[in-house]
Amino acid sequence: MSIKVEDISKLYGDQEALSHVNIEAGKGEIIGFLGPNGAGKSTLMKILTCYITASSGQAWVAGFNVNDNPLEVKKKIGYLPEHNPLYTEMYVHEFLIFIAKIYNVKNVKQRVSEMIDLVGLTIEQNKKIEELSKGYRQRVGLAAAMIHDPEVLILDEPTTGLDPNQIVEIRELISKIGKDKTVMLSTHIMQEVEAMCSRVIIIDKGKIIADQPTEMLKHSLSEATVLEVEFEKEIKVDILRKAIDASKIEPVRDTIYRIHCHSGKELRAAIFAWAVKKNTAVLSQKEIEQSLEEVFKQLTG
Numbered sequence: 001m002s003i004k005v006e007d008i009s010k011l012y013g014d015q016e017a018l019s020h021v022n023i024e025a026g027k028g029e030i031i032g033f034l035g036p037n038g039a040g041k042s043t044l045m046k047i048l049t050c051y052i053t054a055s056s057g058q059a060w061v062a063g064f065n066v067n068d069n070p071l072e073v074k075k076k077i078g079y080l081p082e083h084n085p086l087y088t089e090m091y092v093h094e095f096l097i098f099i100a101k102i103y104n105v106k107n108v109k110q111r112v113s114e115m116i117d118l119v120g121l122t123i124e125q126n127k128k129i130e131e132l133s134k135g136y137r138q139r140v141g142l143a144a145a146m147i148h149d150p151e152v153l154i155l156d157e158p159t160t161g162l163d164p165n166q167i168v169e170i171r172e173l174i175s176k177i178g179k180d181k182t183v184m185l186s187t188h189i190m191q192e193v194e195a196m197c198s199r200v201i202i203i204d205k206g207k208i209i210a211d212q213p214t215e216m217l218k219h220s221l222s223e224a225t226v227l228e229v230e231f232e233k234e235i236k237v238d239i240l241r242k243a244i245d246a247s248k249i250e251p252v253r254d255t256i257y258r259i260h261c262h263s264g265k266e267l268r269a270a271i272f273a274w275a276v277k278k279n280t281a282v283l284s285q286k287e288i289e290q291s292l293e294e295v296f297k298q299l300t301g
Helices: 041-048 070-076 092-102 108-118 134-146 164-177 190-196 214-220 237-244 268-277 292-300
Strands: 003-012 015-025 030-034 056-061 077-080 152-156 182-186 199-204 207-213 224-231 248-253 256-262 282-288
Touching: 003 041, 015 041, 015 199, 015 207, 030 041, 030 190, 041 056, 041 152, 041 182, 070 077, 077 134, 092 108, 092 134, 108 134, 134 152, 134 164, 164 182, 164 190, 190 292, 199 214, 199 292, 207 214, 207 292, 214 292, 224 268, 237 248, 237 256, 237 268, 268 282
Parallel strands: 030 182, 030 199, 077 152, 152 182
Antiparallel strands: 003 015, 003 056, 199 207, 224 256, 224 282, 248 256
């Protein structure tokens, strides 16, 4: 296992930031680490990166215990914190050479050239970091985190403050990197997790409350089936709800409605029959898949 967390707890005075957390992650996994503000995400990341120690429990990165072998752990891990720490007065190329030498990287120039090409910094490499956009600064941070070819990447809000085009580019880069490494990323953007992550871990009040493959999590927690139905003309929502025993009907626009029913209950035939009785037509019906955002709301309240 690239990451193993065993019964980790963390106390700040009387406040329990983490409570008996257990996680295992292997190579090739991109894990979305989700939770409300103050749930314990950053605390666990700081423990894994050896910035702070746990109050109890053990954690290993690439086989090394974070308490017993912190230097070995830091050799095996790449970390991009939310507030990307860069020496902005340095040139991009110069900065990456500096970071590579800190890690005692062999063939420094070759490795820096590889990273510049991988993260798309070629046209910016001779600029000072202070001259770069937020998107390119994030690329510099990613390059610095990966310069020593770590087994594990931990990324805290990697797309914060980026424009839509930059977000897509960074997502594609992380997806490419994640094929050969273990990536744990924290984010509040659910679409980001659905686009990149093969697995989701949700933490709330210091406890892991869900840990499943992304698609499985969305389906397993679905409490209702949602149909989006387009009628030929406007309908009376209260009458339809009572007739087909729907839990909720929401107007979407014009003659389109979202009809909620308990999971496993089939309403399509009942809707068609009701429409015929009321002398209107059903133009289309489709099932709406529950989003990860809705699952997150269910689990965290």
